Amino acid sequence: MVRKLFYLTPTLSSPAGMERVLHNKVLWLVKQARYDITIITTDQGSSPTFYQFPPEVNIIDLGINYSSDYSRPPLERIFALRKKRRLHKKRLSELLFREHPDITIALYPSEVSVVPQIRDGSKKILEFHSNRDFRLNQGFKGIHLLVAKYRCWKDTLIASKFDKCVVLTHEAAEQWSDLDNIEVIPNSVTATPDITADVDTHRIIAVGRLIYEKGFDRLLQAWALVPDGIKGDWKLNIFGDGVLREQLNGMIARLGLEASTEICRPTKEIFKEYAQSAFLVMSSRSEGFGMVMLEAMSCGLPVVSFDFMSGPREIIQEGTNGIIVKNGDIRSLAQSMRRLMENRDLRHDLASHAKDVLIKFSEDRIMEMWETCFNEICLK
Numbered sequence: 001m002v003r004k005l006f007y008l009t010p011t012l013s014s015p016a017g018m019e020r021v022l023h024n025k026v027l028w029l030v031k032q033a034r035y036d037i038t039i040i041t042t043d044q045g046s047s048p049t050f051y052q053f054p055p056e057v058n059i060i061d062l063g064i065n066y067s068s069d070y071s072r073p074p075l076e077r078i079f080a081l082r083k084k085r086r087l088h089k090k091r092l093s094e095l096l097f098r099e100h101p102d103i104t105i106a107l108y109p110s111e112v113s114v115v116p117q118i119r120d121g122s123k124k125i126l127e128f129h130s131n132r133d134f135r136l137n138q139g140f141k142g143i144h145l146l147v148a149k150y151r152c153w154k155d156t157l158i159a160s161k162f163d164k165c166v167v168l169t170h171e172a173a174e175q176w177s178d179l180d181n182i183e184v185i186p187n188s189v190t191a192t193p194d195i196t197a198d199v200d201t202h203r204i205i206a207v208g209r210l211i212y213e214k215g216f217d218r219l220l221q222a223w224a225l226v227p228d229g230i231k232g233d234w235k236l237n238i239f240g241d242g243v244l245r246e247q248l249n250g251m252i253a254r255l256g257l258e259a260s261t262e263i264c265r266p267t268k269e270i271f272k273e274y275a276q277s278a279f280l281v282m283s284s285r286s287e288g289f290g291m292v293m294l295e296a297m298s299c300g301l302p303v304v305s306f307d308f309m310s311g312p313r314e315i316i317q318e319g320t321n322g323i324i325v326k327n328g329d330i331r332s333l334a335q336s337m338r339r340l341m342e343n344r345d346l347r348h349d350l351a352s353h354a355k356d357v358l359i360k361f362s363e364d365r366i367m368e369m370w371e372t373c374f375n376e377i378c379l380k
Contacts, residue, residue: 003374004036005029006101006122008092008115010066011041012049012059015241015266016209017291018107018129021187023051028367030054040095042088042111043067050268062091066111089114096120103374106162108155116161123377126162128155129288131309132175137286139212163377168289171310183373186314187289188366189298191358195275197301199347202234204337205277205301207270207292208284210242210263215306217244217251218330219283224255225334226341234341236261236281239273274299278347279340283333284308290315297321297357302350304336315361321353 007026012019022039029035037057042064053059064087069080088111096104097120104122106112108129116124132155135148159165159179166183167173176182208214216238223236238248238261245263252261267273274280280296282305290311293303297315303322305312306329316322323340325332340347 002034002036003103003378004099004101005038005374006096006099006104007037007039007107008104008112009039009041009107010109010111011043011047012039012051012053013044013047015050015268017289019050021129021291022107023053024188024190024363025367025370026053026057028363030056038099038101040092060095062088062095064088064091064111085111085114089117093118093120096122102378113154113158116158123164123380124162125373125377126159126165128159128165128167128172131172131286131288132156133309134213134286134288137213137309163380164373166373169310169314171314172288185369185373186361186366187291187294188363189294189357189361190363192271192299195271195299197275197277197296197299197351197354199278199300199302199351200344201276201278202232202341203277204234204236204279204281204341205273205296206236206238206240206281206283207273207296208240208282210238210240210244210248212244213285213287214240215283215285215308216240216248218285218306218328218333219281220248220251220255220257220261222281222283222330222334222337223261224257225331226338230338230341231260234260237273237277238263239266239270240264241266271295271299274301277301279304279350281333281337282306282308282312285327287311294357294361297354300351300354302340302347302354304333304340306333315357317353317356321350321356323350 026037039059041061043066044061064084069077096118101122105125106115107127133152135152140148164183165181166185168186170184173182173184206219274296279302282293286309293315305324306327307324308327312324316324318324323336325336
């Protein structure tokens with residue numbers, strides 16, 4: 001029996017982790033020849049997909065274009081959003097009733113509130129790739145913080161209306177303990193047998209969108225605390241793009257880090273960049289999982305990470321394949337970076353265990369969890 005799956009996501013033009021995870025998932029499902037897969041976007045337009053999807057996968061854009069309203073004044077944006085949500089529901093409803101998918105999977109935050117309202121007969125799954133309170137880790141204050149708290153409450157209400165809400169870690173699931181439809185399915189990682197990190201290279205790598213949540217400002221503060229005599233010929237390369245690029249470059253200049261630090265554009269060859277690095281640093285304020293961490297470790301790269309919510313403690317074995325630092329302790333982050341920079345043997349020891357993640361988070365193992373979820377939900 002071929003099962004028809006519809007994935008809903010805002011766009012496929014971004015190199016972000018959620019898009020990469022969806023791409024990997026779809027590649028695996030297509031190979032099984034048991035699924036007919038369609039991806040529905042709202043904001044793709046005529047932009048090319050960042051990752052190449054198989055020709056068997058049907059990609060349909062609904063032409064909603066939510067992102068065009070982001071720069072509007074708040075009141076105008078609210079009215080525009082309501083109008084577009086109505087259009088979104090209409091076009092998505094028409095498509096679902098016409099195509100009759102077995103399962104509709106919405107990747108938060110693709111305006112998921114409209115999905116449970118559509119009674120087309122398909123089972124509805126919400127993939128929540130962030131922790132429940134991620135909006136409270138954006139640095140908001142005053143009225144903006146109150147709005148963030150309201151939206152966190154609204155997210156919970158929306159999640160409760162899906163047949164299943166899938167989160168990425170057990171730590172995240174504890175945040176949703178008041179709901180009875182939560183299931184934990186972590187992201188998977190694909191082995192790259194021809195790529196192994198050269199931990200003797202004097203380069204530190206960090207990867208992610210240049211936004212507040214990723215905490216690259218904290219990383220730069222920590223890097224500035226490492227004495228110049230220790231830095232020597234070491235380099236810190238941050239791979240990513242986003243709204244804080246100019247601000248972070250200004251911070252690099254103010255801290256006098258121009259000689260040792262560079263913000264690099266996103267690349268489709270990130271595994272090659274991992275291979276040319278000594279260790280990864282993750283300075284995030286919060287994450288849904290930490291896909292970057294998993295991918296880097298699959299290349300044999302040790303990790304130094306803040307103990308953010310959520311992911312590090314479910315991926316890193318402290319002192320075995322990485323180092324976990326108290327979240328927000330910038331001085332300790334700097335000390336841990338320095339420790340790895342000065343101790344070649346420690347880097348090699350941690351690296352020798354980094355690829356253990358390929359067992360716990362293997363693609364076959366994780367995708368079998370998804371197949372079990374699909375089968376169970378269709379039997380209800």
